[in-house]
Amino acid sequence: MSFPLAQHDHGACIRAALDAAEAECRRQGxxxxxxxRRVLELVWSSHQPVGAYALLESLAREGWSAAPPTxxxxxxxxxxxxxxxxxxxxxxxxxxxxxxxxHAGAFLLCKVCGAAAELxxxxxxxxxxxxxxxxxxxxxxxxxxxxxxxxxxxxxDPAP
Amino acid sequence: MSFPLAQHDHGACIRAALDAAEAECRRQGxxxxxxxRRVLELVWSSHQPVGAYALLESLAREGWSAAPPTxxxxxxxxxxxxxxxxxxxxxxxxxxxxxxxxHAGAFLLCKVCGAAAELxxxxxxxxxxxxxxxxxxxxxxxxxxxxxxxxxxxxxDPAP
DNA sequence: GTCCGGACTGTTATATTATAACATATCGAC
DNA sequence: GTCGATATGTTATAATATAACAGTCCGGAC
Numbered sequence: 001m002s003f004p005l006a007q008h009d010h011g012a013c014i015r016a017a018l019d020a021a022e023a024e025c026r027r028q029g030x031x032x033x034x035x036x037r038r039v040l041e042l043v044w045s046s047h048q049p050v051g052a053y054a055l056l057e058s059l060a061r062e063g064w065s066a067a068p069p070t071x072x073x074x075x076x077x078x079x080x081x082x083x084x085x086x087x088x089x090x091x092x093x094x095x096x097x098x099x100x101x102x103h104a105g106a107f108l109l110c111k112v113c114g115a116a117a118e119l120x121x122x123x124x125x126x127x128x129x130x131x132x133x134x135x136x137x138x139x140x141x142x143x144x145x146x147x148x149x150x151x152x153x154x155x156x157d158p159a160p
Numbered sequence: 161m162s163f164p165l166a167q168h169d170h171g172a173c174i175r176a177a178l179d180a181a182e183a184e185c186r187r188q189g190x191x192x193x194x195x196x197r198r199v200l201e202l203v204w205s206s207h208q209p210v211g212a213y214a215l216l217e218s219l220a221r222e223g224w225s226a227a228p229p230t231x232x233x234x235x236x237x238x239x240x241x242x243x244x245x246x247x248x249x250x251x252x253x254x255x256x257x258x259x260x261x262x263h264a265g266a267f268l269l270c271k272v273c274g275a276a277a278e279l280x281x282x283x284x285x286x287x288x289x290x291x292x293x294x295x296x297x298x299x300x301x302x303x304x305x306x307x308x309x310x311x312x313x314x315x316x317d318p319a320p
Numbered sequence: 321g322t323c324c325g326g327a328c329t330g331t332t333a334t335a336t337t338a339t340a341a342c343a344t345a346t347c348g349a350c
Numbered sequence: 351g352t353c354g355a356t357a358t359g360t361t362a363t364a365a366t367a368t369a370a371c372a373g374t375c376c377g378g379a380c
Contacts, residue, residue, distance in 0.1 A: 108292060131283065132308065137270075146297075148292065148300045
C-alpha cells in the first residue's frame, strides 16, 4: 500500500510472502510445489516486476532443468491463486501484497528505479464500476497501471 | 464515450477519424504520410483493437512492401501524435476517439465481441491521482483497461 | 534551381515473450 | 497397488517487437 523504502528488511518481505502463500494454498487446497514456491520466491526477490525469461535464467543458474513452459506454468498457477500479478505494460510479474483478499490490483510503476507498488484500488475500482455501469458494461477484470516517479527517486533527482 | 452499436455507419467513423487526424497533424506540424494514413485507416476498420501483424498482413495484401518495422514505425507515429492507443492487455492498437484533447485513455474491452470502447476517464484519473499523491508518487502515464461484456453481447447471450 | 540536412522508408536479421503438443513422472484417493 | 488426475520435462514453434544500416524523399537556405 506504499512504496518500499530503499533500505528495508527485504528478507522479512520474502518470508511473509511465502508464509502467506503457504496459508493461501492450504486454504484453497492447492499444491505449492517446490518449483512453484521457488518461482514465487524469485518473483519476490525484489519489488520490481520480473520477466519470465529472467526467472528462467535464475532457475537455470540454480541447476533446475528449466524451459519456458516450466516458468510459465508456475506463473500461471501463481496468477490463478492470486499470489502474483502480471504487469501488462512490462510483460512482467510481481508478488501480490495481500493474497486472499479480493482486489483488482492497481500498480504504481517507477520509471526510474523500476519498483512497483500495489495501490489500494477501492476508489479507482469504484470510479471504473460507475462509468462502466453507465454504459451497461459488466466488468470482470481490470488492469490499472500507472507510470511515474516514486518519492524516493523524485527526491534523489529533482527536476532532471 | 459509449459502445459502438452493432450496426452503425462505420464509414462515417472512419472518415471522421481521418479528418480529425489530418487536422491534428496539421496542428502539430506532423506529416501524415500515405502509409501512416493507411495504417490509421486499417486500425479504424473496426472498433476492435488490431495487432501489428494483422495490419502488416493487410498492407501486404494491398501490395505494400511491408516488413514489421514499417508497421511499428507508423504505429509509433500515430501513438506519439495521439491518434491511436495501445491496449497493453491485447498487444493491439485502437483508434483514438478524441485526438487533440488530452486524456489518459481508459478502455472497456468486450471479451465476447472484442470491441473496445474508450471511456470518459476523468473520474478514474482523479481517483488514481489522489491515491498516487497520497504516496508521493508523481504520475506521468496511465493504463486503464477493463475486461468484461458489452451491453450488446450481454443481451444476446444472457447468463451463459 | 540545387544543395544540404533531417525525416522517412526499405530491408535483413534478430531479440523477446509466450504457447502447442506430447511424453513422462508424481501424488493421493480408493 | 492401481487408477485417474495433476504436475513436470522436452522439443518445437508462434507471436510480438526492435536493432542496424542503406537508400530515398522533401523542404528550406542560398
